Amino acid sequence: MSDVLEMAKNAREAAINALQLSDDLKKNALSNIAISLEENKTKIIEANKIDLDLAKKLLFDEKITQSAFNRLKLDENKMRDMIQGIRDIINLDSPVNKVLWSKQIAVGITLKKITCPIGVIGVIFEARPDVISQITALSIKSSNAVILKGGSEAKNTNNQIFNIIVSALKNIKDFPSNMVNIINSRDDVNEMLKADEFINLIIPRGSNSLVKYIKSNTKIPVLGHSDGICHIYIDEYADIEKTIKVCMDSKCQYPAACNSVETILIHEKILPNIINRLFSEFTKNQVKIIADDNIIKYIPSAIKASEDDWKTEYSDKIISLKTVKTINDAITHINKYGSGHTDCIMTENNENVEKFMMFVDSAGVYNNISTRFADGYRYGFGAEVGISTNKTHARGPVGLEGLTIYKYRLYGQGDIVDDFINGSREFIK
Amino acid sequence: MSDVLEMAKNAREAAINALQLSDDLKKNALSNIAISLEENKTKIIEANKIDLDLAKKLLFDEKITQSAFNRLKLDENKMRDMIQGIRDIINLDSPVNKVLWSKQIAVGITLKKITCPIGVIGVIFEARPDVISQITALSIKSSNAVILKGGSEAKNTNNQIFNIIVSALKNIKDFPSNMVNIINSRDDVNEMLKADEFINLIIPRGSNSLVKYIKSNTKIPVLGHSDGICHIYIDEYADIEKTIKVCMDSKCQYPAACNSVETILIHEKILPNIINRLFSEFTKNQVKIIADDNIIKYIPSAIKASEDDWKTEYSDKIISLKTVKTINDAITHINKYGSGHTDCIMTENNENVEKFMMFVDSAGVYNNISTRFADGYRYGFGAEVGISTNKTHARGPVGLEGLTIYKYRLYGQGDIVDDFINGSREFIK
Numbered sequence: 001m002s003d004v005l006e007m008a009k010n011a012r013e014a015a016i017n018a019l020q021l022s023d024d025l026k027k028n029a030l031s032n033i034a035i036s037l038e039e040n041k042t043k044i045i046e047a048n049k050i051d052l053d054l055a056k057k058l059l060f061d062e063k064i065t066q067s068a069f070n071r072l073k074l075d076e077n078k079m080r081d082m083i084q085g086i087r088d089i090i091n092l093d094s095p096v097n098k099v100l101w102s103k104q105i106a107v108g109i110t111l112k113k114i115t116c117p118i119g120v121i122g123v124i125f126e127a128r129p130d131v132i133s134q135i136t137a138l139s140i141k142s143s144n145a146v147i148l149k150g151g152s153e154a155k156n157t158n159n160q161i162f163n164i165i166v167s168a169l170k171n172i173k174d175f176p177s178n179m180v181n182i183i184n185s186r187d188d189v190n191e192m193l194k195a196d197e198f199i200n201l202i203i204p205r206g207s208n209s210l211v212k213y214i215k216s217n218t219k220i221p222v223l224g225h226s227d228g229i230c231h232i233y234i235d236e237y238a239d240i241e242k243t244i245k246v247c248m249d250s251k252c253q254y255p256a257a258c259n260s261v262e263t264i265l266i267h268e269k270i271l272p273n274i275i276n277r278l279f280s281e282f283t284k285n286q287v288k289i290i291a292d293d294n295i296i297k298y299i300p301s302a303i304k305a306s307e308d309d310w311k312t313e314y315s316d317k318i319i320s321l322k323t324v325k326t327i328n329d330a331i332t333h334i335n336k337y338g339s340g341h342t343d344c345i346m347t348e349n350n351e352n353v354e355k356f357m358m359f360v361d362s363a364g365v366y367n368n369i370s371t372r373f374a375d376g377y378r379y380g381f382g383a384e385v386g387i388s389t390n391k392t393h394a395r396g397p398v399g400l401e402g403l404t405i406y407k408y409r410l411y412g413q414g415d416i417v418d419d420f421i422n423g424s425r426e427f428i429k
Numbered sequence: 430m431s432d433v434l435e436m437a438k439n440a441r442e443a444a445i446n447a448l449q450l451s452d453d454l455k456k457n458a459l460s461n462i463a464i465s466l467e468e469n470k471t472k473i474i475e476a477n478k479i480d481l482d483l484a485k486k487l488l489f490d491e492k493i494t495q496s497a498f499n500r501l502k503l504d505e506n507k508m509r510d511m512i513q514g515i516r517d518i519i520n521l522d523s524p525v526n527k528v529l530w531s532k533q534i535a536v537g538i539t540l541k542k543i544t545c546p547i548g549v550i551g552v553i554f555e556a557r558p559d560v561i562s563q564i565t566a567l568s569i570k571s572s573n574a575v576i577l578k579g580g581s582e583a584k585n586t587n588n589q590i591f592n593i594i595v596s597a598l599k600n601i602k603d604f605p606s607n608m609v610n611i612i613n614s615r616d617d618v619n620e621m622l623k624a625d626e627f628i629n630l631i632i633p634r635g636s637n638s639l640v641k642y643i644k645s646n647t648k649i650p651v652l653g654h655s656d657g658i659c660h661i662y663i664d665e666y667a668d669i670e671k672t673i674k675v676c677m678d679s680k681c682q683y684p685a686a687c688n689s690v691e692t693i694l695i696h697e698k699i700l701p702n703i704i705n706r707l708f709s710e711f712t713k714n715q716v717k718i719i720a721d722d723n724i725i726k727y728i729p730s731a732i733k734a735s736e737d738d739w740k741t742e743y744s745d746k747i748i749s750l751k752t753v754k755t756i757n758d759a760i761t762h763i764n765k766y767g768s769g770h771t772d773c774i775m776t777e778n779n780e781n782v783e784k785f786m787m788f789v790d791s792a793g794v795y796n797n798i799s800t801r802f803a804d805g806y807r808y809g810f811g812a813e814v815g816i817s818t819n820k821t822h823a824r825g826p827v828g829l830e831g832l833t834i835y836k837y838r839l840y841g842q843g844d845i846v847d848d849f850i851n852g853s854r855e856f857i858k
Contacts, residue, residue, distance in 0.1 A: 380532065
């Protein structure tokens with residue numbers, strides 16, 4: 001048995017023991033983690049300096065981007081937010097052992113549907129050291145065991161934070177050791193993907209190619225989003241001022257985010273009234289414009305769009321613009337080229353809102369609001385483990401609830417099915 | 430593009446159109462199917478005769494079992510139940526377009542979580558022709574497009590039923606064609622498994638090896654149960670009479686079912702008081718007994734159990750018996766060797782009930798009731814598409830709800846994230 005398989009096996013055992021953890025005990029554990037991280041700030045910053053020094057060379061060689069480098073850096077502010085993030089999770093409602101419903105299925109037979117943890121979760125995340133404590137906290141709060149794999153550029157910081165977390169948990173009586181685990185190499189990830197006997201869910205946060213690779217190489221269910229190709233459709237009944245505001249926020253507020261807009265579809269009737277405003281605002285914000293022929297007539301400086309542009313997540317200050325003749329054309333375009341993440345209609349026409357929201361097959365369907373709202377915190381979930389474009393289990397921003405499943409408890413008094421087959425007893429309808 | 434890929438692509442289009450189907454229209458469609466099947470009974474019985482004639486040869490060559498042959502046979506009673514099954518589904522609550530919750534996340538911004546269909550579902554099922562109409566009805570009721578693949582021994586019957594269904598649906602105005610599809614060969618299944626761009630969920634009903642094969646050969650999420658290794662644990666505080674009744678029903682009422690018991694764990698303190706009763710009742714029911722050394726002392730005719738027996742789903746009149754020293758040993762055994770399907774504790778001690786139900790990591794945890802109750806109809810779901818031992822999406826008997834997911838609708842008034850980042854606006858806590 002490989003080391004990782006052994007780790008997964010032990011994590012599975014810890015997950016079984018964790019089924020009994022009270023919310024109070026988990027609160028204590030999380031509070032201990034927050035205190036320990038605070039006390040060991042200097043150690044973490046030092047480990048982070050090692051990662052940053054190594055990353056500087058990668059930056060110089062253009063192997064990582066400046067924004068990736070920035071995400072890697074842990075300063076006082078990020079540390080404070082990171083520790084506050086754990087404290088926020090402490091006070092969320094416990095997602096497990098909740099009775100979803102209870103009913104009598106026959107006289108004397110009661111069926112209850114009760115939430116419970118999933119078991120063992122493997123999370124692969126980007127080189128952002130503030131993420132490790134958040135995912136750990138969400139896992140503990142939901143009584144799941146976790147195997148963590150962070151981006152390799154943050155290896156030293158992650159391992160330091162991990163060690164502090166594990167030490168903090170050792171001081172909690174009855175807390176199952178092996179609840180929180182870390183792996184470091186790609187080989188380890190490949191071993192983890194084989195451990196379908198022990199691991200119940202893999203959550204990859206990261207690039208499209210990473211998610212695709214993982215889905216192709218494991219029998220374990222995978223929760224994640226491959227692309228974030230979000231759209232705004234400007235309907236013929238859109239309010240121009242709202243639209244300009246929402247388009248700028250959706251593209252410029254944080255262009256690297258998966259919930260940033262990539263393509264704007266514009267109804268041909270409103271096009272002449274809005275295109276110059278869009279052009280000047282995007283230009284002011286240094287956004288490069290790619291557009292279809294129709295729009296290039298208004299913006300000769302725009303780059304001509306190719307078929308590939310409609311399928312591209314730029315994750316940058318680039319926007320593609322396309323004219324559509326009808327709302328139906330917009331919906332068809334989104335369902336064809338979109339990634340089912342988040343799509344918005346700008347309109348004051350309620351019928352069109354309804355139509356768009358019904359037929360656009362995405363996790364988030366929006367009206368008159370920035371696509372950047374697609375986020376667990378903003379939805380009020382307290383925190384998120386990621387955003388899912390899956391059509392099963394959990395969709396959209398995934399908070400604590402997405403880390404749970406349920407079991408059925410059935411209470412009888414010596415009841416047998418044969419009585420119901422031979423007609424001597426009946427189920428309650 | 431292969432035929433199956435083309436079919437999947439068209440099914441995806443139909444699924445998008447189906448998003449708007451009203452429950453009334455779906456009721457009409459299902460009612461039309463029921464009427465058509467009734468009117469065409471003779472055709473179906475004739476097609477079934479062809480399958481039965483071919484199957485007789487397989488039976489003679491011992492390539493299929495007598496019970497498989499029986500399941501293949503459609504008589505008047507089964508036809509009546511099959512048609513009634515569709516009528517039962519008509520009247521179930523619509524599982525889609527339900528508002529799960531709605532809340533203001535900030536002044537003027539409303540978030541709604543609303544149920545919707547999954548999209549395109551591929552269902553692979555055993556050679557039981559009464560299943561095809563049930564799965565079709567569940568799919569239509571939940572607005573999902575479906576690709577059906579039945580057991581090859583039922584090919585003629587299935588295709589006849591499928592043709593009748595498709596004709597019945599053609600008479601329904603606005604019903605998307607391509608909602609219901611059928612494939613017939615193993616090659617087709619392999620093509621289907623590649624269509625992850627269009628198919629959202631695969632539900633294999635059938636053998637352990639089939640489910641494993643499918644999980645290893647597709648990126649599409651798979652919902653199903655591989656094994657049905659169910660346990661009864663007879664606690665030291667069990668009531669003997671109830672226990673005998675429940676054990677016999679769990680093993681003998683339908684031994685081929687996945688929710689039949691395979692292993693009975695007996696607390697050593699109660700063993701001397703119950704083992705002779707168990708032996709005589711099982712013997713009376715022609716059940717072969719496999720047991721550990723301790724039990725063989727009481728039942729010298731029992732076959733000595735090997736490690737493999739604890740991992741075996743007999744699906745037959747065979748039972749394995751094992752002594753345990755404590756309830757903890759029973760729980761550990763079940764979590765190690767079980768398949769997470771359905772497990773029962775026979776006891777009058779409430780603390781032990783609670784402990785068992787908390788720590789046994791199975792879809793169904795039972796007290797004093799036959800494992801045979803693990804079934805969508807018996808749980809009151811109206812019908813089931815299968816039983817899941819997954820730890821994500823849906824667990825236990827899966828009814829209409831398991832064929833749905835949700836989307837988030839967000840209604841704003843031109844709102845932007847930047848206002849919340851710069852502190853000029855706040856989310857409602």
